[in-house]
Amino acid sequence: MILVYVETSAEGIQEVSLETVTFARTLSEAGNGVPIDAVVVGPAPNDLSTELASYGVRNVHHASGDDFDLFSGAATASAVIAARQVAGSVVVMAGGTNRGNEVVARVATRLDVPMAANVVSFHGLSPFVVTRQVVGGAALEEMRLGKRPAVFSVAGHAVEPVPAETPGAGSIVPLAVDLAPEDLLGRVTSVEGADTDDADSLKSARVVVGAGRGAGGPDGFGDVIELAELLGGTLGVSRVVTSLGWRPHHEQVGQTGSRISPEVYIPCGISGAIQHWAGCASSKVILAINTDAEAPMMTKATYAVVGDMHEVVPAINEEIRRRRG
Amino acid sequence: MTDVLVCVKRVPDFSGEVLLTEDAQSADARFVGYTMSNHDQCAVELGVQVAAATDGQVTVLSIGTADSVEQLRSALGVGATAAVLVEADPVALGPADVAHEIAQVVSERDYGLVLLGNDAADSGDFQVGIRLGHELSRPVVTGVQTLSVDGDTVSARADGPDGREKYSVPLPAVVTVMEGGVEPRYPTITGRMKAKKVEVENRSLSREPVGSGRVKLTLPPPTPTNAEVLGEGPETAKVVVDLLQKLGVTR
């Protein structure tokens, strides 16, 4: 039995969770079709059952109620452990988001088993050996998960989310969880909402203009935003940009951000680290602009322009405006 | 008064290509040098801020080779006042071992707050803080970018899937830190002088490590390179716009 911790928000199921269920299916096939259950904690979208059913999920264990309205890592782990007991799972997995990693780390700790973060593939079932990203994805580690349950997270965008050929039942099973008082000590008290619609428009954009550390600072985005507007597109940024607080997180492209698949992606001043690449690799055409001709983004792109984005991008904007008259 | 323990790790300073050691057990940093990851640097900064605001002290701890003293000194240079080195071969340790060794140090002393990086830049395990909290029976908050201590409560902020999250957690607690909330300060000359004088407490492992389950490291296959270079500098604008027109994304 495989159990997947599925992350949801008001908008629906997180894409990374659907990728993880897809990964779980390859594991299930290798294990002669062991069923896949999901565990959902807290408020859930209406189409939870149908969507997870289409991905081949048998039962959806759902913990809800006041205690789960706001996130607590410990309470979520208790819910996952309760679901594992009901389902009898020998594998517990989650998407490799910050939250997913936290939850499976807590589950593994409480069950006194190892946890592998950011897994990209598995080899053989006994012993159960996984390959996972280390050194920020620049290297891979083969790691043995010697105890049961095998607990791990799946690296974001390491697999495509694909619905199952044979859907599952997707039955919602209410989950009773005995919470200890300390489960609620480290709990979110409030959330200042980000505009998640913007992340959706990034995922579905035909044109994305990207900007990374090369933008130089919070005021360095004027030209790229203008280019995005001229092309009817959207701005996407690297993690450096969101970490430094130059732009909001919902604009981030990559393993821990959105996965985009536009007709044209124009990354400016982005080096093309593997975690960024994970989010933009399915772009049809990539036109990179960078001062460093050897940057990974420049060599992996379809087209490359060597130069300072603060000179090249305004010149492109000017040329577009000139041709439009 | 909140005494803070900040745990830092000596990691290879990779910005480009990664090389592996011959036994494929670790990344080879001979040509790139070592550093403290951004998350750890921010943890040190937050620790120094909390200690200053509450009249507490910061102790910095590292588990690793004797050379990790370099990272301890850099934390001492920006305001930590004591340092502990648990000397061990990092390749032999798994996250549970690291958490266990930190827990030994914490349980002997009275650190109200333990700060760690959210994940190590090399091993990327994402779990030492959680295992530590469990071992100490303390609450853990992960991925925190800014925090402050008021009496017996730590207030923290983290970036969550739905926006900026606030946490309010009773001390003693364990908090893992992500870069982005604070700018780590640079050491002053006096800071560096002081750092040199501090005697680093040396410890050895308290038990036989259980290990990490690592079989070996490999390098991912290189992505094929096939970029067509359109040119250099702003003069390429015409060629670029020709291309964008051909691709049908501008008139």
Ligand SMILES: Cc1cc2nc3c(=O)[nH]c(=O)nc-3n(C[C@H](O)[C@H](O)[C@H](O)COP(=O)(O)OP(=O)(O)OC[C@H]3O[C@@H](n4cnc5c(N)ncnc54)[C@H](O)[C@@H]3O)c2cc1C
């Ligand atoms: C677990 C994990 C998850 C991660 N998830 C993500 C993720 O989701 N998304 C993501 O993006 N990253 C992610 N990262 C971070 C990733 O490893 C890189 O650190 C990040 O993508 C680098 O951002 P950057 O390209 O903007 O900055 P840098 O790597 O610093 O590159 C800046 C680039 O700009 C160029 N440049 C500088 N000035 C100019 C100029 N004036 N004009 C033109 N070019 C210029 C430089 O030549 C360089 O190539 C993750 C890392 C980890 C460990």
